[in-house]
Amino acid sequence: MSDREFLISEILTAKAPDHGQAALKRLAEIRRERIKRPVIYVGTGSCGIVAGADKTLQATRNYLSEKNIDAETVEVGCIGLCSAEPLLDVQLPGKSRISFRNIDESLVEPVLDDIFNGIVPQDYVLGQFFNPLHQAYQGVDDIGQLPFFKHQHRIVLANCGKIDPQNIADYIARGGYQTYLKCLSNYTAEKVCDIIDESGLRGRGGGGYPTGRKWKTAHNTVSDQKYLVCNAAESDPGAFMDRAVIEGDPHALLEGIAIAAYAIGATKTYIYIMADYQQAIRHLRTAIAQMKEYGLLGYNIFKSGIDLQINVVVSPGAFVCGEETALINSIQGKRAMPMPKPPHPAVEGLFRKPTVINNVETLSNVTYILKNGPQAFNSIGTATSKGTKVFAVTGKSAVTGLIEVEMGTTLKNLVFKIAGGIKDEKQFKALQIGGPSGSCVPEQQLSLPVDYESLWEAGAIMGSGGIVVMDENTCMVDMVKFFMDFLQQESCGKCIPCREGTRRIHEILENITRRPPSETGHEVLERFKGIMQLEGLSEVIRDTSLCGLGQTAPNPLVSAMKWFRDEFEEHIFDRRCKAGVCKELRVFYIEVDKCTGCVACLRKCPTNAIVGQPRQPHFIIEDKCIGCGICYDVCKFVAITIK
Amino acid sequence: MPIDIDVICSRYKKGSREALLPLLQEIQEEAGYLSEEAVVAVGRYVGLPSSKVYGISTFYDHFRFMPKGRYHLQVCGGTTCHIEGAVSLLREIEKLLKIRDGQVTRDGMFSLQVVNCMGACSKAPIIAINGEFHTVLSAGDLALLFDVIRKRA
Numbered sequence: 001m002s003d004r005e006f007l008i009s010e011i012l013t014a015k016a017p018d019h020g021q022a023a024l025k026r027l028a029e030i031r032r033e034r035i036k037r038p039v040i041y042v043g044t045g046s047c048g049i050v051a052g053a054d055k056t057l058q059a060t061r062n063y064l065s066e067k068n069i070d071a072e073t074v075e076v077g078c079i080g081l082c083s084a085e086p087l088l089d090v091q092l093p094g095k096s097r098i099s100f101r102n103i104d105e106s107l108v109e110p111v112l113d114d115i116f117n118g119i120v121p122q123d124y125v126l127g128q129f130f131n132p133l134h135q136a137y138q139g140v141d142d143i144g145q146l147p148f149f150k151h152q153h154r155i156v157l158a159n160c161g162k163i164d165p166q167n168i169a170d171y172i173a174r175g176g177y178q179t180y181l182k183c184l185s186n187y188t189a190e191k192v193c194d195i196i197d198e199s200g201l202r203g204r205g206g207g208g209y210p211t212g213r214k215w216k217t218a219h220n221t222v223s224d225q226k227y228l229v230c231n232a233a234e235s236d237p238g239a240f241m242d243r244a245v246i247e248g249d250p251h252a253l254l255e256g257i258a259i260a261a262y263a264i265g266a267t268k269t270y271i272y273i274m275a276d277y278q279q280a281i282r283h284l285r286t287a288i289a290q291m292k293e294y295g296l297l298g299y300n301i302f303k304s305g306i307d308l309q310i311n312v313v314v315s316p317g318a319f320v321c322g323e324e325t326a327l328i329n330s331i332q333g334k335r336a337m338p339m340p341k342p343p344h345p346a347v348e349g350l351f352r353k354p355t356v357i358n359n360v361e362t363l364s365n366v367t368y369i370l371k372n373g374p375q376a377f378n379s380i381g382t383a384t385s386k387g388t389k390v391f392a393v394t395g396k397s398a399v400t401g402l403i404e405v406e407m408g409t410t411l412k413n414l415v416f417k418i419a420g421g422i423k424d425e426k427q428f429k430a431l432q433i434g435g436p437s438g439s440c441v442p443e444q445q446l447s448l449p450v451d452y453e454s455l456w457e458a459g460a461i462m463g464s465g466g467i468v469v470m471d472e473n474t475c476m477v478d479m480v481k482f483f484m485d486f487l488q489q490e491s492c493g494k495c496i497p498c499r500e501g502t503r504r505i506h507e508i509l510e511n512i513t514r515r516p517p518s519e520t521g522h523e524v525l526e527r528f529k530g531i532m533q534l535e536g537l538s539e540v541i542r543d544t545s546l547c548g549l550g551q552t553a554p555n556p557l558v559s560a561m562k563w564f565r566d567e568f569e570e571h572i573f574d575r576r577c578k579a580g581v582c583k584e585l586r587v588f589y590i591e592v593d594k595c596t597g598c599v600a601c602l603r604k605c606p607t608n609a610i611v612g613q614p615r616q617p618h619f620i621i622e623d624k625c626i627g628c629g630i631c632y633d634v635c636k637f638v639a640i641t642i643k
Numbered sequence: 644m645p646i647d648i649d650v651i652c653s654r655y656k657k658g659s660r661e662a663l664l665p666l667l668q669e670i671q672e673e674a675g676y677l678s679e680e681a682v683v684a685v686g687r688y689v690g691l692p693s694s695k696v697y698g699i700s701t702f703y704d705h706f707r708f709m710p711k712g713r714y715h716l717q718v719c720g721g722t723t724c725h726i727e728g729a730v731s732l733l734r735e736i737e738k739l740l741k742i743r744d745g746q747v748t749r750d751g752m753f754s755l756q757v758v759n760c761m762g763a764c765s766k767a768p769i770i771a772i773n774g775e776f777h778t779v780l781s782a783g784d785l786a787l788l789f790d791v792i793r794k795r796a
């Protein structure tokens with residue numbers, strides 16, 4: 001009996017939930033817990049590929065064929081520890097699965113040589129996965145006890161990096177799709193909506209709207225056709241939670257989609273995903289084809305009378321495409337421009353039919369809730385925010401990657417306990433939470449818990465879960481300028497406050513990070529007028545824009561001005577950028593005792609701001625210097641310093 | 644490479660607005676860019692004026708209206724890459740290749756594109772050349788890399 005026949009007849013359609021010994025044994029084999037030959041897992045998620053995982057994989061295959069070793073190689077998704085990529089795990093029969101970090105192609109041979117000969121190459125060990133069926137390695141840490149994993153609570157990412165994402169059998173053998181079939185046979189659609197409502201699940205796409213309530217609205221709206229759309233646009237730079245889930249465990253999302261579609265009465269569903277996410281799109285398509293093979297898609301699924309269709313829509317991309325009404329327009333072949341609400345999509349959305357739009361992470365929680373009951377979910381978290389949240393932590397933290405924590409965990413624990421603090425022993429300055437239209441959080445505020453309301457009261461937003469950590473070398477004015485540049489480019493242009501306002505803010509910021517061509521009269525006045533109006537302008541944009549993009553666009557500016565006002569003032573009044581990031585504001589000095597008078601800088605200076613005689617220390621005329629930094633680059637004696 | 648736009652069109656339902664974006668995407672996939680003829684032909688097939696098709700396609704970031712260079716450079720402009728110094732990397736590339744975002748070198752060798760985020764933030768700043776990633780590059784490495792590519796071609 002093939003795996004497929006076995007899983008369909010004995011697992012998916014089995015009436016009793018407990019299986020016989022033989023079936024359990026077979027499931028363990030499919031899950032690769034009982035193996036006859038060694039298995040080597042390589043983390044080939046997109047972040048792994050960038051780090052060179054494809055070469056590691058190739059080197060592994062070459063190694064196995066050269067040495068004539070009969071072993072299986074499995075490509076797995078990202079376990080979330082991006083800074084340790086490429087990851088290579090080895091599981092020998094009877095032994096536990098042991099994980100090695102930063103294995104580039106040159107390290108494959110020595111590491112595999114050692115481990116196949118019973119030696120643990122300690123330098124590269126990350127840890128091992130404990131399993132009662134396996135014999136553990138002596139003196140190797142349990143991976144779950146590493147500081148990075150220990151304080152996490154994984155629901156959405158539970159299987160990422162462990163499971164074979166391109167094999168539905170692996171997913172079913174871990175209990176997959178049984179919850180969906182249980183819903184079809186045991187629960188009415190209302191009941192499913194009720195359970196989700198009771199669990200307290202809220203949208204993870206940024207808004208935090210209660211998912212159960214959204215589903216009920218759509219469920220109660222009478223229509224001949226309803227739609228479910230999974231929002232996998234994830235267009236905010238620096239966020240990659242949704243991509244990791246789709247790449248690492250696509251079936252978890254698909255099962256959530258199937259359940260959601262049943263609950264609201266939709267037979268047609270769409271997954272709207274960025275064209276950049278090539279691997280995620282491939283995995284999704286493979287996974288959908290496998291669902292069809294197993295009879296989990298199509299008409300009359302497992303004789304339940306329920307139909308389901310899942311379409312992948314590839315987005316030609318822009319930040320605003322993630323906004324739900326813009327997304328609807330985009331699927332219909334129009335410009336991705338938001339529309340005024342109400343009517344809310346749950347009442348009138350795609351093709352003017354009731355449409356529920358949910359984020360990838362929201363939908364990936366659904367199966368867990370229905371499998372373990374709403375209490376299992378709403379007992380985790382805070383009073384108003386239940387469950388967990390996945391964050392993509394990047395920037396200057398020691399460890400970067402995906403972190404899933406219980407709601408209510410403080411930002412401090414997130415950054416310092418889990419992500420290991422700041423790298424290179426630098427000083428923490430701030431973190432940006434919620435993407436380009438999120439807010440910055442300074443050190444004084446790090447005790448904030450991750451919880452929709454607490455963050456909101458503190459003037460920050462949860463957003464979709466991107467956290468960028470910044471250290472003392474980051475200039476806040478430059479950061480805000482970067483976000484404003486992004487937002488003014490991404491503004492769709494439909495409403496004036498957003499289109500013009502973000503552009504004006506960007507212009508004003510450009511002006512204060514640049515040396516003015518002249519310091520007289522009218523121009524200085526204009527510049528100051530802009531600065532005076534920054535706050536008022538922010539308010540107008542926030543209050544009068546059509547969609548979330550404009551309404552949140554001033555966030556980075558407002559929060560940075562609140563917490564780092566001195567830095568703005570320094571840029572405006574003293575023309576100084578302490579972090580040395582704003583190029584044109586840099587002031588260069590020549591250290592007299594180091595300068596040998598080689599005239600290299602003097603010759604290169606484009607504005608003749610450097611004076612001096614050969615073999616005598618030179619001097620920079622500050623008024624003439626434009627801060628281009630050419631002298632700094634050409635000086636061989638490190639005599640030029642930035643102030 | 645000449646492509647047959649009519650053949651690609653025939654895979655989609657005629658007159659369906661929904662088919663517009665997938666159709667344009669497929670043409671771009673095959674041809675590398677959207678030519679004037681493609682925009683006109685798609686407009687006719689979908690039943691929209693070409694001005695409208697052009698308007699919609701310029702709205703989205705992914706469509707391009709010029710052929711790519713033989714080596715297509717993508718520089719990540721995401722937040723993390725920005726704080727890790729993507730701007731100076733980009734300036735360096737612009738200086739070395741003498742092109743800017745969206746342009747192609749005269750010899751058709753390199754084209755340059757700044758993209759939103761490639762999602763490999765832990766390796767920032769990163770660039771991709773024809774889809775192959777390169778991480779943490781100094782100015783000197785870049786010059787060398789371009790030289791190697793030029794010689795190989």
Ligand SMILES: Cc1cc2nc3c(=O)[nH]c(=O)nc-3n(C[C@H](O)[C@H](O)[C@H](O)COP(=O)(O)O)c2cc1C
Nearest residue numbers: 203204205231234235322323324358359362548549
């Ligand atoms: C400018 C903008 C960009 C957005 N981008 C995304 C996105 O990339 N992914 C996402 O899931 N939601 C995004 N949203 C939120 C969606 O509009 C919507 O609220 C969400 O998909 C609803 O799903 P949820 O209830 O599961 O959170 C964005 C909103 C705005 C205003």
